[in-house]
Amino acid sequence: MNQSHVQTIAAELALQDGQVEAVAALLSEDASIPFISRYRKEATGSLDEVAVAAIRDRLHQLSELDKRREAIVKSLKEHGLLTETLAAQVYAAETLAALEDIYLPYRPKRRTRATIAKEKGLEPLAWALLKQDGRDPAELAVDYLDAKRGIDAVSDALAGARDILAEHVNEDNGARADMRRLFAEKALFISRVATGKEAQGAKYRDYFDWQEPAKSAPSHRVLAMRRGEKADILNLTVAPPEDAALHLLEERFVTGQGPDAAQVRLAVHDGYKRLLSRAMETELRLTTKSAADAEAIKVFAANLRELLMTPPLGAKRVMAIDPGYRTGCKVVCLDRQGKLLHNETVYPHNSAAQQEKAANRLKSMVYDYNIEAVAIGNGTAGRETEAFVKALDLETAIPVLLVNESGASIYSASEAAREEFPEQDLTVRGAVSIGRRLMDPLSELVKIDPKSIGVGQYQHDVDQTELKAALDDVVVSCVNAVGVDVNRASAQLLTYVSGLGPRLAKNIVAHRDQHGAFDSRQQLTAVTRLGPKAFEQCAGFLRVKGGRNPLDASAVHPERYALVDRMAADLGASVKGLMQDRDLRARIDIGAYVGGGIGLPTLEDILAELAKPGLDPRDTFEAFAFREGVNSLGDLEPGMRLPGIVTNVTRFGAFVDVGVHQDGLVHISQLADRFVKDPADVVKVQQKVTVTVLEVDTARSRISLSMKGKLDGIPTDRDAGRPTRRGSAEPKGSRRSRSSRTGNAPKRQTPAPFNNPFADLLKGG
Numbered sequence: 001m002n003q004s005h006v007q008t009i010a011a012e013l014a015l016q017d018g019q020v021e022a023v024a025a026l027l028s029e030d031a032s033i034p035f036i037s038r039y040r041k042e043a044t045g046s047l048d049e050v051a052v053a054a055i056r057d058r059l060h061q062l063s064e065l066d067k068r069r070e071a072i073v074k075s076l077k078e079h080g081l082l083t084e085t086l087a088a089q090v091y092a093a094e095t096l097a098a099l100e101d102i103y104l105p106y107r108p109k110r111r112t113r114a115t116i117a118k119e120k121g122l123e124p125l126a127w128a129l130l131k132q133d134g135r136d137p138a139e140l141a142v143d144y145l146d147a148k149r150g151i152d153a154v155s156d157a158l159a160g161a162r163d164i165l166a167e168h169v170n171e172d173n174g175a176r177a178d179m180r181r182l183f184a185e186k187a188l189f190i191s192r193v194a195t196g197k198e199a200q201g202a203k204y205r206d207y208f209d210w211q212e213p214a215k216s217a218p219s220h221r222v223l224a225m226r227r228g229e230k231a232d233i234l235n236l237t238v239a240p241p242e243d244a245a246l247h248l249l250e251e252r253f254v255t256g257q258g259p260d261a262a263q264v265r266l267a268v269h270d271g272y273k274r275l276l277s278r279a280m281e282t283e284l285r286l287t288t289k290s291a292a293d294a295e296a297i298k299v300f301a302a303n304l305r306e307l308l309m310t311p312p313l314g315a316k317r318v319m320a321i322d323p324g325y326r327t328g329c330k331v332v333c334l335d336r337q338g339k340l341l342h343n344e345t346v347y348p349h350n351s352a353a354q355q356e357k358a359a360n361r362l363k364s365m366v367y368d369y370n371i372e373a374v375a376i377g378n379g380t381a382g383r384e385t386e387a388f389v390k391a392l393d394l395e396t397a398i399p400v401l402l403v404n405e406s407g408a409s410i411y412s413a414s415e416a417a418r419e420e421f422p423e424q425d426l427t428v429r430g431a432v433s434i435g436r437r438l439m440d441p442l443s444e445l446v447k448i449d450p451k452s453i454g455v456g457q458y459q460h461d462v463d464q465t466e467l468k469a470a471l472d473d474v475v476v477s478c479v480n481a482v483g484v485d486v487n488r489a490s491a492q493l494l495t496y497v498s499g500l501g502p503r504l505a506k507n508i509v510a511h512r513d514q515h516g517a518f519d520s521r522q523q524l525t526a527v528t529r530l531g532p533k534a535f536e537q538c539a540g541f542l543r544v545k546g547g548r549n550p551l552d553a554s555a556v557h558p559e560r561y562a563l564v565d566r567m568a569a570d571l572g573a574s575v576k577g578l579m580q581d582r583d584l585r586a587r588i589d590i591g592a593y594v595g596g597g598i599g600l601p602t603l604e605d606i607l608a609e610l611a612k613p614g615l616d617p618r619d620t621f622e623a624f625a626f627r628e629g630v631n632s633l634g635d636l637e638p639g640m641r642l643p644g645i646v647t648n649v650t651r652f653g654a655f656v657d658v659g660v661h662q663d664g665l666v667h668i669s670q671l672a673d674r675f676v677k678d679p680a681d682v683v684k685v686q687q688k689v690t691v692t693v694l695e696v697d698t699a700r701s702r703i704s705l706s707m708k709g710k711l712d713g714i715p716t717d718r719d720a721g722r723p724t725r726r727g728s729a730e731p732k733g734s735r736r737s738r739s740s741r742t743g744n745a746p747k748r749q750t751p752a753p754f755n756n757p758f759a760d761l762l763k764g765g
Helices: 003-013 017-028 033-039 049-078 084-092 096-106 113-119 123-131 137-142 154-171 173-186 202-207 219-230 242-253 259-308 352-368 382-390 408-412 415-420 426-439 441-445 464-482 491-495 502-515 521-526 532-541 558-570 575-580 582-586 600-611 757-764
Strands: 188-193 209-213 234-239 318-322 329-334 340-346 373-377 400-403 641-650 653-657 664-667 688-697 702-706
Touching: 003 017, 003 049, 017 033, 017 049, 033 049, 033 464, 033 532, 049 084, 049 096, 084 096, 096 173, 113 123, 113 154, 123 137, 123 154, 123 259, 137 154, 137 259, 154 173, 154 242, 154 259, 173 242, 173 259, 188 202, 188 219, 202 209, 202 219, 219 234, 219 259, 234 259, 242 259, 259 441, 259 464, 259 641, 318 352, 318 426, 329 352, 329 426, 340 352, 340 426, 352 382, 373 382, 373 426, 382 400, 400 426, 408 415, 408 426, 415 426, 426 441, 441 464, 491 502, 502 521, 521 532, 532 558, 558 575, 558 600, 575 582, 575 600, 582 600, 664 688
Parallel strands: 318 373, 373 400, 664 702
Antiparallel strands: 188 209, 188 234, 318 329, 329 340, 641 653, 641 688, 653 664, 688 702
């Protein structure tokens, strides 16, 4: 373990060295983040998943820095350039940028104008000019005239010397550090429309003449401008005012007043314009892109977490319908475990005869399969199918619910879906996915690539490796936070359990299929290739309900079963009795069990689990219904107040489904009756809200919405009903705490909702 890395990370994250050391040691043993944060609290000082992940990521960054450092040292040695002083500088560099600056003058490079001038023997002339002692440059240059070397005139010699000085300016560590600070503080993004691309790039029109400071440009605008540049619609530059940069360099390099100083000034200007400015712009572009990527990934990850943690309906017999007009509605009936019992196609949107037949068949299926809920995909014909089903004359009322079907088609064509339903077509698989998504969103959504779910911001523009890693972290975190029923889980869900992976997940399912349901966690050790390490990592997150040991259905880790047995024995009770009797648990003196690596954090977790074993951290399911009679864009009018569900949260606002097959945008300025810096402080994906329609653009299929309580000049229709518990502009009692984020207000007027290009761009990504 690199102790300097430990100290660096501890200082950066305001942690104790011992906490970082413990996490690093556990990670080196292939412990997962959920396992470390849940079951090794004494070692880490109760660090949560966010802190553990931050340590992991920083350890990786520092490791990569070390690898680059060693590669540079090796190169310098091979070329005979490594001195004690240079080695000390290399090992003292704390950032990759500083390291590369040190290496730049020595790095093997292609022949440049400076190297050609050096080959001609002009280097002494360059250093003579740099002294700036007032001598005449022409007199100095005469001694270097050499026709054989292509130096026929004094101007040729001086030009070569300036090339050498220009490269010296570019490679000077101090100059690069000054420029880096200047670019970071004063650089501007300047975006202009490319010649002749005005009509072609209409969705980028707000960037046709745009300028803002690079240091405060929000991630969505950085990514939007870069996308426009990549599409050859925009010309984009990132640089500070040239005068400021040149002044800074002249202060460093121009020390005289004579004609030789004038030559140095020319070299400084050339070095900046031809070399240094380009290098700094490239570096700043990478830096701002990296920051924008990180912010976009953070938004995507937060949205995905909310979606995955959507409250489940639970084990119910569900009829799921994938709606359609011409091709009909694919209907499937599922049992309480999500098993497909029946499927057929009905046509409720065609002729009167077909409508009557569809109604009769749907009622028959409801009765035949004892259906307890109906799930309908929210795509084409979703609202119409919902109305049709609700109008059925059923003896017993059952909930009819619209389900977001984003990504269902991706799953239905996947290898996993083909393996599960080899005899069924895509439409049946898609309908099954819709039904299961209502029963347990987490279990079903893990089967889909998170990028296909549609809750991101510019997900195709960001670093795909970093995006996948971040989203995988979220899925792993959610799956392990909820826990997994080992006897019901799919291989896809088991894949994300701590310590498992695709191979072990499939082995668990194969063992279950061959030997029947597991009746204890200990039976997992009989699964092929599931050794002691994997068992340690996964056991606490897998649930065996109704098994021999009641603790197997809880989050108590098997390594602590003996401790719970001792607690029960000390009270003269059984473990089952201890779990069922609150008064008995109240008599436990947890202080008596501290020791042997077990501290209060673990003991408190155990008591919480004994009280509510395997408690699902997700909220209780609440049915939601859109406003009756509002099914399409044509039904919307300014002033209408409607119930809606947040489908996506971005840095510029939130998209809300109001049941018209087209999400509306609540711009950040319309989220609340107060200033909102970050939309995530106000709304979350899947949150139920009440919105007011501001404007409808049918031609462009755009809806502008507001969540403000007071709207100047817009009469509102307040007959939409009360919002649900999480439906206010400032939700109360939310399941998860709202993190505080910081940002910078734009330097010019933010585009109004209907002139906002980001909605169009987001659809493109």
